[in-house]
Amino acid sequence: METVSVLTCPECGHTQAETMPENACQWFYECTACAALLTPLAGDCCVFCSYGTRPCPPVQAGIKCCGDWS
Ligand SMILES: [Zn+2]
Numbered sequence: 001m002e003t004v005s006v007l008t009c010p011e012c013g014h015t016q017a018e019t020m021p022e023n024a025c026q027w028f029y030e031c032t033a034c035a036a037l038l039t040p041l042a043g044d045c046c047v048f049c050s051y052g053t054r055p056c057p058p059v060q061a062g063i064k065c066c067g068d069w070s
Helices: 047-051
Strands: 004-008 015-019
Touching: 004 047
Parallel strands: none
Antiparallel strands: 004 015
16 A cells, blocks of 8 residues: 655645654645645535545555545
């Protein structure tokens, strides 16, 4: 399981490697460069799925994730 994802800020383009929680989704992330508060895009369960280099651990594991109830 890969738990490190590189987030790219949509506001300033800053990239930052972050460790993802293995059994939870992270809805909010504050850019370390410009302090923009990132939230998941429509259809994504967490900021890592929207802005990271890899999806969050629950999605990697094929587990139905918190944001997908449809
Ligand atoms: Zn930023």
